[in-house]
Amino acid sequence: MDKQVYITTIGLEVHLQISTKTKAFCGCANEFGREPNSSTCPVCLGLPGSLPVLNKKYLEHAIKVAVALDCKILGSMKFDRKNYFYPDLPKNYQISQYDMPLSTGGSVEITSTAGARRIGITRVHMEEDAGKLIHDQKRPLSFIDYNRTGTPLLEIVSEPDISSPEEAHLYLSTLKAILEYLEVSDCNMQEGSLRCDANISVRPSSQKALGVKVELKNMNTFKGVRQALEYEEKRQVKILSSGKKLSQETRLWNAEKKITELMRTKEQAHDYRYFPEPDLVPFKISPGLVQEIRDTLPEMPNDKRLRFIKEYKISEYDAAVLVSDKAMSEFFSACVKLYPKPKNIANWLMGDISGYLNANNMEFGQLKMSPEALAEMLGLIDKGTISGKIAKDVVVDMISTGRSASDIVKDKGLTQIADAPEIEGFIEEVIGENDKVVDDYLSGKDKAMGFLIGQLMRKTKGKANPQMANELLKKRLSKEKR
Amino acid sequence: MIKKDMINYVADLARISLAGDEEKLFASQLNDILAYIEKLNKLDTAGVEPMSHAVILVNMFRDDKVKDSLPKDEALRNAPEKEKDFFKVPKVIE
Ligand SMILES: [Zn+2]
Numbered sequence: 001m002d003k004q005v006y007i008t009t010i011g012l013e014v015h016l017q018i019s020t021k022t023k024a025f026c027g028c029a030n031e032f033g034r035e036p037n038s039s040t041c042p043v044c045l046g047l048p049g050s051l052p053v054l055n056k057k058y059l060e061h062a063i064k065v066a067v068a069l070d071c072k073i074l075g076s077m078k079f080d081r082k083n084y085f086y087p088d089l090p091k092n093y094q095i096s097q098y099d100m101p102l103s104t105g106g107s108v109e110i111t112s113t114a115g116a117r118r119i120g121i122t123r124v125h126m127e128e129d130a131g132k133l134i135h136d137q138k139r140p141l142s143f144i145d146y147n148r149t150g151t152p153l154l155e156i157v158s159e160p161d162i163s164s165p166e167e168a169h170l171y172l173s174t175l176k177a178i179l180e181y182l183e184v185s186d187c188n189m190q191e192g193s194l195r196c197d198a199n200i201s202v203r204p205s206s207q208k209a210l211g212v213k214v215e216l217k218n219m220n221t222f223k224g225v226r227q228a229l230e231y232e233e234k235r236q237v238k239i240l241s242s243g244k245k246l247s248q249e250t251r252l253w254n255a256e257k258k259i260t261e262l263m264r265t266k267e268q269a270h271d272y273r274y275f276p277e278p279d280l281v282p283f284k285i286s287p288g289l290v291q292e293i294r295d296t297l298p299e300m301p302n303d304k305r306l307r308f309i310k311e312y313k314i315s316e317y318d319a320a321v322l323v324s325d326k327a328m329s330e331f332f333s334a335c336v337k338l339y340p341k342p343k344n345i346a347n348w349l350m351g352d353i354s355g356y357l358n359a360n361n362m363e364f365g366q367l368k369m370s371p372e373a374l375a376e377m378l379g380l381i382d383k384g385t386i387s388g389k390i391a392k393d394v395v396v397d398m399i400s401t402g403r404s405a406s407d408i409v410k411d412k413g414l415t416q417i418a419d420a421p422e423i424e425g426f427i428e429e430v431i432g433e434n435d436k437v438v439d440d441y442l443s444g445k446d447k448a449m450g451f452l453i454g455q456l457m458r459k460t461k462g463k464a465n466p467q468m469a470n471e472l473l474k475k476r477l478s479k480e481k482r
Numbered sequence: 483m484i485k486k487d488m489i490n491y492v493a494d495l496a497r498i499s500l501a502g503d504e505e506k507l508f509a510s511q512l513n514d515i516l517a518y519i520e521k522l523n524k525l526d527t528a529g530v531e532p533m534s535h536a537v538i539l540v541n542m543f544r545d546d547k548v549k550d551s552l553p554k555d556e557a558l559r560n561a562p563e564k565e566k567d568f569f570k571v572p573k574v575i576e
Contacts, residue, residue, distance in 0.1 A: 020546050027549025036567040040557045041549075047560070057546035078534045085497055087571045100534065135573060142575075143568035146557070271495060276534045284540045 005205040006237050010162035016154045016185050017193040018061045024128045024152035025052030036145040044150030046091030051279050058152040061184040063293045066124045071106030073290050079277040084270050088131040098274040101125035110174050119171050120159030129153045165229035172222050177301040180326040196225050202236045212246040218253045228253035232260050312342035321350050327364040331371050339375035352395050368402035377405035389462050390414050418465040427476050430455045484512045
């Protein structure tokens with residue numbers, strides 16, 4: 001049998017939609033969700049005689065991203081035409097950048113349990129987006145909406161520095177956090193404002209040269225990227241270990257079947273015939289402008305992580321998770337101001353609240369709960385008004401309705417029972433109804449205690465103060481002589 | 483030297499179908515053009531920076547201000563076929 005060890009090499013290509021008010025080269029609104037074909041003009045439809053002019057804000061945002069990814073801004077850049085026929089491209093070419101892009105040679109630092117590592121960024125370049133195709137389910141027809149055509153994109157190409165699907169996922173989350181902090185894009189994979197293609201090859205560990213590269217497309221979530229890479233890694237290893245050869249090709253991820261399917265072979269690859277875009281003049285980017293933009297960079301996730309550790313005395317891990325989501329990190333900071341126990345807040349955010357969001361496929365930004373509301377709820381736990389267990393239900397209610405904890409507690413009658421005679425009353429009932437378990441307890445079976453507490457909690461609908469319940473029950477049982 | 487297969491390849495990329503003798507005609511025309519351009523290669527251009535544009539202008543920008551787009555029906559007027567608010571084409575999936 002083949003005991004060969006294989007090395008995986010992955011590179012990722014991320015397309016980011018830049019949220020300027022207008023398109024890249026014309027004054028049409030750059031806005032998601034408009035009526036089909038309501039945001040087009042002669043320039044973005046490629047009508048004869050029209051001339052593109054670069055949106056200054058687009059260039060500034062592009063420089064901002066390149067600088068944040070430690071890229072070198074090349075002083076001179078130009079645009080090129082990438083030629084191909086496809087109906088989503090009304091001009092039959094895409095304005096892109098080929099040999100004189102905006103920037104090259106940056107990196108992103110990723111942190112895992114294995115430590116910190118830098119993933120190289122080959123280049124960040126500017127290009128326009130294409131229109132949207134909608135395929136008819138019954139008839140052999142496609143419909144085109146050109147609203148997206150000509151909207152500003154950045155292509156962020158990583159070096160083949162990524163060594164596993166998991167690392168690819170980590171790189172993407174880290175990159176997304178950086179991009180979110182810059183506030184130049186919605187970074188929403190569902191709406192397509194952030195998209196990712198991947199290159200993957202495997203090779204036997206004894207082989208120096210990289211293996212045959214396969215390009216993967218059509219992944220619509222970060223999870224999809226990871227799953228597609230995992231599938232592809234296995235597929236390629238299987239082919240190599242059976243002694244067969246891989247072929248260079250492009251494959252599509254099928255999210256339903258959880259497999260990759262052949263899209264085109266190397267022979268069918270496009271010949272894009274790039275040439276300089278004659279309708280746009282070249283651009284000189286002065287070090288002064290770059291510095292000006294660099295000075296406006298907000299605090300980046302990595303800096304915020306270090307600050308959180310220092311300022312709030314939370315763990316490396318907690319800080320890393322909190323800053324990975326801009327909205328969550330801001331919520332956290334706001335909440336700490338109102339309720340100065342950072343660790344408590346972090347636990348709730350990373351535990352129940354994140355759990356709820358994940359289970360419901362929601363983004364942190366969609367949370368209806370305010371930092372004030374969470375601070376109030378944590379105060380109610382500290383005061384003993386509600387138990388930690390009840391709080392878990394209260395928080396779900398708060399997230400989904402946006403109501404305050406005290407309202408929910410009042411409405412649902414969830415106030416903790418911390419009155420000894422009242423709890424003792426329930427204890428009498430429990431003992432009366434569970435003769436055999438009480439016997440078990442008295443004969444030394446500790447497990448019986450857990451059962452009795454459970455019964456007590458059920459009777460009080462979880463509202464008995466757990467510590468009091470425990471103490472009072474023990475006290476009462478010690479008096480039981482049989 | 484441009485040969486027949488190159489002519490066919492370029493025609494295919496440009497989605498042009500060629501009539502019988504056009505292969506030969508275009509091959510000789512393109513070869514003439516290339517021969518003419520080849521003359522320029524004889525010029526000594528050492529030390530001359532390559533240029534990417536014929537106009538001596540740089541940094542032509544536009545402010546990020548929304549302008550009126552075409553009305554929908556106007557935008558769709560050139561569509562070979564349309565349905566509702568969409569351009570309509572034979573199904574393409576690549
Ligand atoms: Zn336009």
